[in-house]
Amino acid sequence: MSFSRERAVWLGRNVFPHEAALRQWLSARAASAGLEVDDVVQETYAILASIERVDHIRNARTYMFEVAKSVVLQSLRRARIVTIDVQANAQVLDIPEDAPTPERVVADRQELSQVSAAIAALPERCREVFTLRKIQGLSQRQVAQSLGIAESTVEKHMVKAMAILTNAIGRGGNVRDASSSPRDQQTDNDTRERSPQRERA
Amino acid sequence: MSDPRSVSALDERAAQWALRADADTLSPEEEAELDAWIAADPRHAGAFARAMAANAYFDRAVALGVAREIPDAQDFPATQIVEAPSRRTVSRRLWLGGAAGALAASLLAAVGLNRLTGSMTLSADKGTVRRTALQDGSAVTLNAGTEVSVAMQPLERRISMLAGEANFDVARDPARPFIVEAGAVRIRVVGTSFLVHLSNLGDVAVIVREGRVEVQAQGAEPALLAAGDRIDVPARGSIVREQLSTGEVDRLGLWQRGEMDLTGLTLADAARQYARYSDRRIVIDDPQVGDLKVAGVFSTSDPAGFAQAAALAHGLKVTTSDDAVVLSRK
Numbered sequence: 001m002s003f004s005r006e007r008a009v010w011l012g013r014n015v016f017p018h019e020a021a022l023r024q025w026l027s028a029r030a031a032s033a034g035l036e037v038d039d040v041v042q043e044t045y046a047i048l049a050s051i052e053r054v055d056h057i058r059n060a061r062t063y064m065f066e067v068a069k070s071v072v073l074q075s076l077r078r079a080r081i082v083t084i085d086v087q088a089n090a091q092v093l094d095i096p097e098d099a100p101t102p103e104r105v106v107a108d109r110q111e112l113s114q115v116s117a118a119i120a121a122l123p124e125r126c127r128e129v130f131t132l133r134k135i136q137g138l139s140q141r142q143v144a145q146s147l148g149i150a151e152s153t154v155e156k157h158m159v160k161a162m163a164i165l166t167n168a169i170g171r172g173g174n175v176r177d178a179s180s181s182p183r184d185q186q187t188d189n190d191t192r193e194r195s196p197q198r199e200r201a
Numbered sequence: 202m203s204d205p206r207s208v209s210a211l212d213e214r215a216a217q218w219a220l221r222a223d224a225d226t227l228s229p230e231e232e233a234e235l236d237a238w239i240a241a242d243p244r245h246a247g248a249f250a251r252a253m254a255a256n257a258y259f260d261r262a263v264a265l266g267v268a269r270e271i272p273d274a275q276d277f278p279a280t281q282i283v284e285a286p287s288r289r290t291v292s293r294r295l296w297l298g299g300a301a302g303a304l305a306a307s308l309l310a311a312v313g314l315n316r317l318t319g320s321m322t323l324s325a326d327k328g329t330v331r332r333t334a335l336q337d338g339s340a341v342t343l344n345a346g347t348e349v350s351v352a353m354q355p356l357e358r359r360i361s362m363l364a365g366e367a368n369f370d371v372a373r374d375p376a377r378p379f380i381v382e383a384g385a386v387r388i389r390v391v392g393t394s395f396l397v398h399l400s401n402l403g404d405v406a407v408i409v410r411e412g413r414v415e416v417q418a419q420g421a422e423p424a425l426l427a428a429g430d431r432i433d434v435p436a437r438g439s440i441v442r443e444q445l446s447t448g449e450v451d452r453l454g455l456w457q458r459g460e461m462d463l464t465g466l467t468l469a470d471a472a473r474q475y476a477r478y479s480d481r482r483i484v485i486d487d488p489q490v491g492d493l494k495v496a497g498v499f500s501t502s503d504p505a506g507f508a509q510a511a512a513l514a515h516g517l518k519v520t521t522s523d524d525a526v527v528l529s530r531k
Contacts, residue, residue, distance in 0.1 A: 162220060
């Protein structure tokens with residue numbers, strides 16, 4: 001493996017949750033520079049995976065945006081596609097503040113239900129395999145045995161499930177529309193607490 | 202928005218490699234194949250890193266109890282498992298530290314105090330961690346069982362802590378100092394983030410996460426603390442100052458995200474920690490079971506999930522009822 005498990009966990013915890021926001025931020029800016037958002041995002045991950053240390057990074061979200069910004073600026077310099085000066089572009093690339101606004105707090109609260117909605121919206125076989133493999137913690141072989149299918153088929157469904165979920169969260173795909181769960185329609189009232197029934201459900 | 206079900210071939214290939222790498226099933230040949238694939242195209246390294254990140258993210262969501270939210274995850278009861286899951290799976294769960302955003306932030310019970318004027322009392326009940334935005338842009342996060350009173354005045358912002366533990370993220374406003382009073386200690390801030398712990402006995406601990414804080418204990422010279430500094434002012438005895446690592450500072454603030462680090466505690470201690478957050482008690486009658494050690498970061502809202510993980514790690518039996526989770530020897 002080209003980088004450590006710890007780094008993968010760090011990326012999963014600090015970077016991946018902000019990928020959709022980064023894409024949104026990039027979509028206007030990268031396009032005007034003639035860049036593909038996908039390419040900038042991938043390059044950003046490649047850099048974050050390869051830097052030697054991350055323990056000095058206090059605000060990973062801002063850091064991720066900074067890295068993406070440098071990727072954009074570098075390709076601008078390299079490609080010299082545009083005549084506008086890079087400095088002017090750098091201002092367009094101002095990184096948004098990540099203040100703990102009330103909206104952000106609400107967004108955090110919705111994250112878990114967003115993930116579960118995405119899982120619920122998976123094609124049936126993918127969801128079954130994902131549930132057994134990740135939630136029940138069965139091995140690939142155990143899943144194959146319990147569903148009576150080949151191990152290679154289990155892998156195929158699992159790969160599909162992961163790719164769809166990664167898209168749904170990382171690209172901010174419209175999971176809500178894909179889900180029919182009435183719970184999603186509920187507005188998350190600030191004062192509403194998790195009921196004990198839901199806790200155990 | 203694009204349909205998340207339309208997946209690019211690159212993303213799918215990256216997911217496949219990530220899952221294989223994560224399951225530790227790569228043969229030396231496959232490992233060479235993965236290296237070759239990564240080297241073949243500059244985009245591959247990034248796609249692989251992203252897939253590994255996403256995989257870790259979903260593992261974490263599962264560890265934080267995402268399954269409870271999925272209607273038909275219950276269709277697969279644990280009893281269907283023929284062989285016990287491998288020990289490695291367990292240790293991997295335990296090793297997932299920290300948080301992906303505040304996934305467990307559903308515990309938050311913030312109340313709209315944005316239009317806060319004058320003085321008022323904020324409290325977080327048992328089982329809740331409460332984050333409240335203040336009128337000046339600061340935010341207060343209260344751990345379970347904490348009570349503070351807040352007075353926003355023209356010349357100062359004053360918080361009195363009556364009990365418990367709170368984190369303060371202070372908006373910069375040099376003209377209006379932010380003052381926290383905890384027991385016999387007074388903390389004056391310009392713009393920063395810090396934790397205050399006030400024990401029932403009146404012992405106070407202040408941990409600074411960002412910026413600078415001035416702490417003054419009754420009858421002592423004010424002490425200026427910087428990020429990473431911890432000062433302990435016991436009700437009796439002498440003041441102790443120490444420098445913490447970033448990791449330790451993070452660990453001490455985990456409760457804000459609905460998590461706690463139980464590494465190094467015994468099962469009995471962990472059960473006591475859970476009693477702070479949940480009415481569903483973890484019951485351990487056998488003292489030898491209570492002395493077993495635990496490791497890892499866990500969701501404060503899921504005592505049953507913790508008990509399951511501990512049972513798998515130590516080969517114990519879990520019996521659950523509505524208000525208790527009993528851990529015993531098999």
